[in-house]
Amino acid sequence: MARPFEVTRQPGFSAIAIACFVLLYLPIVLLVIYSFNAGESISQWEGFSLRWYASAWENEQIQAATIRSVVIATGASLIATSAAVLAALATTRTAPWRGRTIVFALVNQPLMVPEIVTAVALLIFFSMIKVATGYTGLWYLILAHAAFCIPFAYMPVRARLQGMDLSLEQAGADLYGTPVKVFRHITLPQLWPGILAGAMLAFVISLDDVVITEFVKSAGQDTLPTYMLGQIRRTITPEINAISTALLAVSILLVTAFFFISRTRK
Amino acid sequence: MIDIREVTKVFGAGSDAFRALDRVSVTIRQNEFFTLLGPSGCGKTTLLRMIAGFEGPTEGTILLDGDDLAGKPPYERPVNTVFQSYALFPHMSVAENVGFGLRMLGRPKDEIAATVREMLALVRMSELAERQTAQISGGQQQRVALARALAPRPKVLLLDEPLSALDFKLRKEMQLELKRLQNETGITFVFVTHDQEEALTMSDRIAVMNAGRIRQIGVPREIYDHPADRFVADFIGDTNFLSAELTARTGDTATLRLPSGRTVEARAQGDGTPGKVTLAVRPEHAELAPPEEGALTGTLTEVVYSGTDTHYHVALDQEAGLFVLRRQNRPDAGPAHQRGDRVGIRLGAVAGQVLRD
Numbered sequence: 001m002a003r004p005f006e007v008t009r010q011p012g013f014s015a016i017a018i019a020c021f022v023l024l025y026l027p028i029v030l031l032v033i034y035s036f037n038a039g040e041s042i043s044q045w046e047g048f049s050l051r052w053y054a055s056a057w058e059n060e061q062i063q064a065a066t067i068r069s070v071v072i073a074t075g076a077s078l079i080a081t082s083a084a085v086l087a088a089l090a091t092t093r094t095a096p097w098r099g100r101t102i103v104f105a106l107v108n109q110p111l112m113v114p115e116i117v118t119a120v121a122l123l124i125f126f127s128m129i130k131v132a133t134g135y136t137g138l139w140y141l142i143l144a145h146a147a148f149c150i151p152f153a154y155m156p157v158r159a160r161l162q163g164m165d166l167s168l169e170q171a172g173a174d175l176y177g178t179p180v181k182v183f184r185h186i187t188l189p190q191l192w193p194g195i196l197a198g199a200m201l202a203f204v205i206s207l208d209d210v211v212i213t214e215f216v217k218s219a220g221q222d223t224l225p226t227y228m229l230g231q232i233r234r235t236i237t238p239e240i241n242a243i244s245t246a247l248l249a250v251s252i253l254l255v256t257a258f259f260f261i262s263r264t265r266k
Numbered sequence: 267m268i269d270i271r272e273v274t275k276v277f278g279a280g281s282d283a284f285r286a287l288d289r290v291s292v293t294i295r296q297n298e299f300f301t302l303l304g305p306s307g308c309g310k311t312t313l314l315r316m317i318a319g320f321e322g323p324t325e326g327t328i329l330l331d332g333d334d335l336a337g338k339p340p341y342e343r344p345v346n347t348v349f350q351s352y353a354l355f356p357h358m359s360v361a362e363n364v365g366f367g368l369r370m371l372g373r374p375k376d377e378i379a380a381t382v383r384e385m386l387a388l389v390r391m392s393e394l395a396e397r398q399t400a401q402i403s404g405g406q407q408q409r410v411a412l413a414r415a416l417a418p419r420p421k422v423l424l425l426d427e428p429l430s431a432l433d434f435k436l437r438k439e440m441q442l443e444l445k446r447l448q449n450e451t452g453i454t455f456v457f458v459t460h461d462q463e464e465a466l467t468m469s470d471r472i473a474v475m476n477a478g479r480i481r482q483i484g485v486p487r488e489i490y491d492h493p494a495d496r497f498v499a500d501f502i503g504d505t506n507f508l509s510a511e512l513t514a515r516t517g518d519t520a521t522l523r524l525p526s527g528r529t530v531e532a533r534a535q536g537d538g539t540p541g542k543v544t545l546a547v548r549p550e551h552a553e554l555a556p557p558e559e560g561a562l563t564g565t566l567t568e569v570v571y572s573g574t575d576t577h578y579h580v581a582l583d584q585e586a587g588l589f590v591l592r593r594q595n596r597p598d599a600g601p602a603h604q605r606g607d608r609v610g611i612r613l614g615a616v617a618g619q620v621l622r623d
Contacts, residue, residue, distance in 0.1 A: 165351065165353065167349050167351050167353040168353050168355060168356075170320055170340070170347075170349070170353065171347070171349060171353040171354075171355070172355075172366070172370075173319075173339065173340040173341050174318060174319075174340050174341070174345075174346055174347045174415075175341075175346065175366050175367035175370055175414070175415075175418065176341045176342075176367055176370040176371050176418065177341055177366075177370045178341055178370075181370055185366075185370075186355060189357045190356070190357060
């Protein structure tokens with residue numbers, strides 16, 4: 001009797017799977033290992049040391065870039081999440097209206113448009129504003145990041161809203177809750193895992209961005225990723241590995257938290 | 267008092283349009299336990315949702331104590347609903363759920379606390395006030411949903427098949443419980459169900475609905491004993507339909523000639539002109555008899571024992587189809603019958619209800 005087709009039983013399955021994982025993770029593992037290198041090389045092991053972490057920690061440029069990154073990511077994720085919640089409500093809690101599908105597509109547009117196109121467009125758009133207003137602060141970066149973070153915040157919020165029992169909100173209205181009160185007392189308390197997950201995802205996406213930041217930033221507005229890019233053009237020391245490892249740790253932490261929060265039910 | 271006048275509801279438009287309710291008119295009285303009964307898709311839940319304010323009528327008006335409800339959102343209607351899924355708020359305790367309506371109305375804290383205590387006592391849930399709703403059983407959730415809907419003292423309580431998720435015993439218990447609550451609170455209950463037995467047990471009056479229309483409104487006895495048409499007779503309880511010819515009628519009593527040639531008397535309302543009619547006979551209104559004594563004769567094809575009753579299926583000689591009758595299993599129930607026996611069917615002095623086709 002023929003056994004049902006199972007992909008895990010096919011010859012070479014394990015070999016291919018292992019090869020994929022090695023390809024994915026070996027470079028990262030090496031990067032992490034060499035961040036602890038005592039020597040100046042990123043490819044020759046000279047013993048264990050935390051000197052590059054200490055050096056990165058004391059580097060004022062890195063400090064400034066880190067703070068800038070966190071400020072931008074915080075601002076962008078707050079704006080993006082607020083917009084995403086409103087968009088999610090409008091696309092799930094209203095009677096079907098003409099153009100609802102189009103709005104859904106438009107909200108997710110940043111996922112489809114090549115990032116470099118968005119970057120160029122923002123560069124041109126913001127330089128027009130710069131000429132007109134003379135403002136050169138961080139808000140350009142925050143708004144640019146907010147724009148491409150919206151779909152990432154939108155997805156988990158919308159998923160959560162769709163999974164919620166509509167009769168709860170009806171019960172709230174039936175029990176004399178005005179729409180605003182129903183949102184505050186019934187929708188929001190159940191929505192917050194989705195909102196938090198969306199905000200964290202947006203934060204990580206913003207923290208990681210290079211392309212759009214590189215185009216939009218003014219002089220002296222390096223974020224951590226663009227600073228690293230700049231460093232690599234000169235001499236590469238394990239300091240880069242140390243920063244990367246720290247960023248990796250933060251990302252893993254946030255994504256793990258995102259995973260657990262979005263799994264929370266009730 | 268709820269006055270529903272000529273209400274029509276159409277979902278969709280054009281060729282997809284679906285007429286969920288078709289010129290429905292009914293008056294629900296103060297303090298009444300009123301049941302909307304019908305098969306799924308008959309429009310009963312749509313009508314309930316319109317009273318609650320979740321849907322608006324396409325045409326017609328709904329008045330509550332004389333006030334037109336048109337355009338009033340659910341939160342401005344002194345009407346509360348017990349949802350089929352209960353819809354308890356999962357992030358609140360039992361007590362917070364029950365107090366929610368009063369909190370939304372902005373009542374003082376001590377008044378809310380007192381009412382919550384009173385309501386939980388009323389549904390016998392006082393011990394579980396601080397529980398989370400996920401930690402209590404289905405029957406208990408049902409009671410909490412009731413208490414929550416009763417707490418703001420609505421003029422009307424709407425119940426959307428609230429017992430359908432409960433098992434048989436619990437359902438029986440809750441039927442009596444609901445009746446008791448309605449008596450104690452004096453609130454008008456509008457109850458939606460597809461379960462005819464539930465409707466007969468609990469209701470003061472029943473509206474039987476089918477395909478968006480009300481077929482009959484009446485007290486349970488009237489509906490059961492005097493079904494207005496074939497649909498009602500068939501939907502409520504079990505019914506045998508016999509073809510017959512109406513020969514004469516005086517008042518509410520008609521004389522019918524059965525295909526067997528025998529003459530019987532039956533109730534008839536409305537049109538009394540002689541001609542072909544249908545006689546509806548309830549299974550418990552007929553008796554097995556020796557073949558020569560029966561108004562109808564036939565052969566027993568099935569004897570079904572069901573605890574309290576035994577059901578006899580008789581293949582009639584005079585027309586196609588089975589006649590089902592029911593006998594209570596009492597010690598003095600009379601001779602036992604077996605499959606294949608020749609039997610007669612004796613009808614009562616009033617054989618049944620005459621229906622026009």
